[in-house]
Amino acid sequence: MLLNEKNAVIYGGGGAIGGAVARAFAREGARVFLAGRHLEPLEKVARDIRANGGLAESALLDATNGQAVDDHANDVAATAGSLDISMNVIQHGDVQGKPMVDMYVEDYLRPVSTAVQTMFLTSRAAARHMMQQRSGVILAFGGSGNPSPGLWLGGLITAFEAMEAMRRQLAVELGPHGIRVVTLRSGGIPESLPPDMEGRQDVANSIVDATLLRRAATLEEVGNAAAFAASDKAGSMTAATLNISAGALMDR
Template sequence: MTLLAGKNAIVYGAAGRIGTAVATAFAAEGARVFLAGRTRARLDEVADRIRAAGGLAETAEVDALDERSVDEHAAAVGPIDVSFNLIGHGDVQGTPLVDMTLADYERPVVTAVRTQFLTARAAARRMIADGRPGAILFFGGAGDPVREFAVGGLQVAFHALEAMRRQLAAELGPHGIRTVTLRTGGIPETLPADFAARAEIEQSIAGKTMLGRAATLADVGATAAFVASDRAAAMTAATVNISCGALVD
């Protein structure tokens, strides 16, 4: 039996590399996936591939930073079992903090907190109203300072999201709603092909792991599907480490 049979899952940022991997894995495990994002054409391409493989997928243009857009889409979806926000945060990397503008530094923090609050709230409200236990997933996780590369406000954004996730876990637990973060330590497949430091970053990520390789998009999708399923029903207020041993808890 598939892990997510009969479940409805919203994936925000589903046209991105990670979003596509997660949506595809959810559909392969039997979920009806609702692909949300700002570019309908790219979402439709992902949906077509999912349907061609026998999965169920629907698409919608949703601005995950806009309260009305998020709430109206969640209401239109109907019952919600899983929500995973994977939109980009607009972070600027490669510039030391002392050389960075305030706007570039704070953008990922403000963006991450705003969008995750809106989408998590929308899902939780629906789950509570329907008396339907569910899972709200986060991506990133708090981590140690990065010395090798200038990552701007990205780590600050991840720490802020972890604070939100912990509070949501405490408040939503009595309703049977779980919140879990996935941490990877870096996924080389998500780096632009023409990124100047790509090879260096790939080697750095793999070199820190215990398995001699970095996490893949397939790893993220498979793990997300398990965490979202009833087999992980006892898992909340938790961080799932899928870093191949790069991150030691």
């Protein structure tokens, strides 16, 4: 198995993306620590993992609270013996569906400040343990790319670009300590869209229409790609992006 005896923390592990990644990590042998602000979604994912023979634990956590993040990372490392993988896929509170000229500045900036804050805090907490181990992987997730006409994403693209800048800086600083930092780039995952989202089918169609393969990545494919990126099979991959956009995002 790709991640046998690895310990992984997934912030936002109760969501669609986080849950898919957690299940894939567990299938590949990792012990998964799910963290988020709502216990029931976390426990649902954990129950699924345990039912299939995997190891999963849940914890209530606000990933924008530095002390809480540090305490949780310390507990994971003390309990499991190491912290090998960290991935943050919490929601950023973005407002979509409005052109920028009709937005409040607070709504535009919220996902940017949240993304930067939480990525900084969770990456810092993980890196402090990984530096002692001389190994580890920090994964980011985003859809950084050119905005599409008619698809109003508010501050989301700006947030993704900020996270990419942080990923490059982290990779440079942490590389000498044996720590890899990789981003999974997606042009959107239709399965992850909220069922009650206004215009959900139109958004899903726009995601598919932007691809070269005429289909978007599935949640299972996201999980599989994350498991590969976190594994020793990708041991030479850092300061890099793994493009899982089905061609929607051209490599730069």
